Amino acid sequence: MEVDGRKYRTVWMEGSTVFLIEQNLLPFEFRIKELRTYSDCCHAITIMTVRGAGAIGAMAGFAMALAFMKAPSQDFLLFVMKARGEIESTRPTARNLFYATERVFSEGLISREAAMEEAHRIADKDALDSKMIGEIGNVLIPHGARIETHCNAGWLAFVDYGTALSPVYIAHERGKEVFVYVDETRPRSQGARLTAWELHNAGIPHVIIPDNAGAHLMSQGKIDLVITGADRIAANGDTANKIGTLEKAIAAKEYNIPFYIAAPTSTIDITCKSGSDIIIEERSPEEILYQEGPGEDGKNHKILVCSPGSAALNPAFDVTPGKFITGIITEKGLIRPGEENIRNLLKL
Numbered sequence: 113m114e115v116d117g118r119k120y121r122t123v124w125m126e127g128s129t130v131f132l133i134e135q136n137l138l139p140f141e142f143r144i145k146e147l148r149t150y151s152d153c154c155h156a157i158t159i160m161t162v163r164g165a166g167a168i169g170a171m172a173g174f175a176m177a178l179a180f181m182k183a184p185s186q187d188f189l190l191f192v193m194k195a196r197g198e199i200e201s202t203r204p205t206a207r208n209l210f211y212a213t214e215r216v217f218s219e220g221l222i223s224r225e226a227a228m229e230e231a232h233r234i235a236d237k238d239a240l241d242s243k244m245i246g247e248i249g250n251v252l253i254p255h256g257a258r259i260e261t262h263c264n265a266g267w268l269a270f271v272d273y274g275t276a277l278s279p280v281y282i283a284h285e286r287g288k289e290v291f292v293y294v295d296e297t298r299p300r301s302q303g304a305r306l307t308a309w310e311l312h313n314a315g316i317p318h319v320i321i322p323d324n325a326g327a328h329l330m331s332q333g334k335i336d337l338v339i340t341g342a343d344r345i346a347a348n349g350d351t352a353n354k355i356g357t358l359e360k361a362i363a364a365k366e367y368n369i370p371f372y373i374a375a376p377t378s379t380i381d382i383t384c385k386s387g388s389d390i391i392i393e394e395r396s397p398e399e400i401l402y403q404e405g406p407g408e409d410g411k412n413h414k415i416l417v418c419s420p421g422s423a424a425l426n427p428a429f430d431v432t433p434g435k436f437i438t439g440i441i442t443e444k445g446l447i448r449p450g451e452e453n454i455r456n457l458l459k460l
């Protein structure tokens with residue numbers, strides 16, 4: 113994706129340095145960060161300097177490869193196993209993270225070079241899959257469509273292109289008129305800060321809406337379809353995505369509005385039989401109680417936005433049952449949820 117006329121990926125690696133866009137600074141500052149150890153990569157995933165299923169998958173792959181590169185010959189296996197454990201304990205819900213560590217770990221047991229090559233392959237494949245999702249999803253977007261999306265499943269959430277937004281970018285490039293309703297996505301505001309920034313940069317008409325406005329707009333006939341991403345898809349098509357997705361899906365069903373999930377097949381976890389097997393990350397209450405942003409002095413400020421003394425609960429994801437999902441757009445094609453369809457798609 114282009115920023116100020118220069119092409120960027122969200123995360124990439126050159127030699128033994130990992131580069132990433134510092135997402136916590138956006139949309140107020142665009143800065144690239146450099147990381148040189150797997151522990152630094154873990155920290156970046158935990159505090160969400162890098163976030164979004166595909167981007168943290170690519171980062172986890174690079175982190176695993178770095179661990180292989182830096183592992184001492186003595187205690188080699190112990191070192192890389194410990195590293196894998198640390199990488200996998202950063203964030204529990206996004207399947208892509210575990211997909212990446214599993215693959216790079218297996219290759220690393222062959223050689224350090226193989227680990228590095230696999231990490232690059234995972235990142236390249238993520239970008240390629242996202243582009244293909246855009247091509248397939250574009251077919252579902254009519255000229256003049258008004259689309260609601262939740263959270264950020266744009267290029268910042270993947271290595272490039274994104275998933276939920278990839279069809280929107282392609283539709284726009286091909287000359288279709290599109291308008292996007294962007295859920296602000298409390299508490300971390302990935303919609304208001306990241307999706308809105310991406311769409312603004314791409315010149316795509318959009319408006320940020322409060323998280324609780326979706327059903328109202330649907331009831332007024334203002335939304336033609338909903339597309340969101342996914343963090344993990346169970347074998348039966350139940351899908352974990354950013355908290356608040358479930359409400360949109362239920363409302364969309366009520367108003368007969370198509371509700372699509374866009375995700376690469378690397379997000380499917382066949383070992384989870386249904387959504388109830390998916391581990392839901394719970395993040396710090398601080399994310400609810402406080403908000404951050406630049407003040408009039410241009411410096412970053414953190415302010416309390418809730419009643420002092422109250423506690424807060426912060427589940428980061430929810431699970432949308434397959435019955436609310438019209439279709440899952442993957443790089444291999446569009447399918448309806450259901451175990452048989454998913455197994456056929458994966459040729460299992």
Ligand code: MRU
Nearest residue numbers: 163164165263264269341342354
């Ligand atoms: O907590 P995040 O920002 O890493 O959450 C991931 C997401 O951006 C969403 O859940 C998204 O819709 C699916 S992953 C691209």
